[in-house]
Amino acid sequence: TQLLEQSPQFLSIQEGENLTVYCNSSSVFSSLQWYRQEPGEGPVLLVTVVTGGEVKKLKRLTFQFGDARKDSSLHITAAQPGDTGLYLCAGARYGGATNKLIFGTGTLLAVQP
């Protein structure tokens, strides 16, 4: 059972456009991370959000944690080709065993120059 659904699954845009990626669940998470993965490499941690309603900014990337801690969004302003990659959200469950993360289904982003 996939607990974290990401949308869209694929996204191809032109350089300079804005985009939003969504990460939704019916479960509550104690914290949520966003990762970016480039082909042939491991995921790289971008941000961790822990408080309901929290907003964090990382240059042109804006991350928001839903008020109920069930969902999150990633907004990219003026996308650049270097933003191309697979974006993954991952949540830690309250009371979850062994500290494992639940990973989202992934969003593959391609930014065309």
Added chain:
Amino acid sequence: GAVVSQHPSWVICKSGTSVKIECRSLDFQATTMFWYRQFPKQSLMLMATSNEGSKATYEQGVEKDKFLINHASLTLSTLTVTSAHPEDSSFYICSARDATSAYNEQFFGPGTRLTVL
């Protein structure tokens, strides 16, 4: 900080042989490491959780006798794919949890591409 290495980065082997993949946390101690498998353009699939000094916890459907995990120290976990077959070909990624982190953040290795002929 929080650097995780994997070795080898890629390996090609014959069907029936065993392959060992190493995962090391270079600048922090990792009491817990995780092993994932990833198919092209898909998300990560957790295979098992590796705990230092104890047996690994495998996810449902993952054969523990085929994917042997050893976490002998606070900086090293190994995954051995025994009697590998072509269907085991995949991208294997490890991650390590920084024990000092309060938010279950995981730091990932660069992955190992396994091709079984």
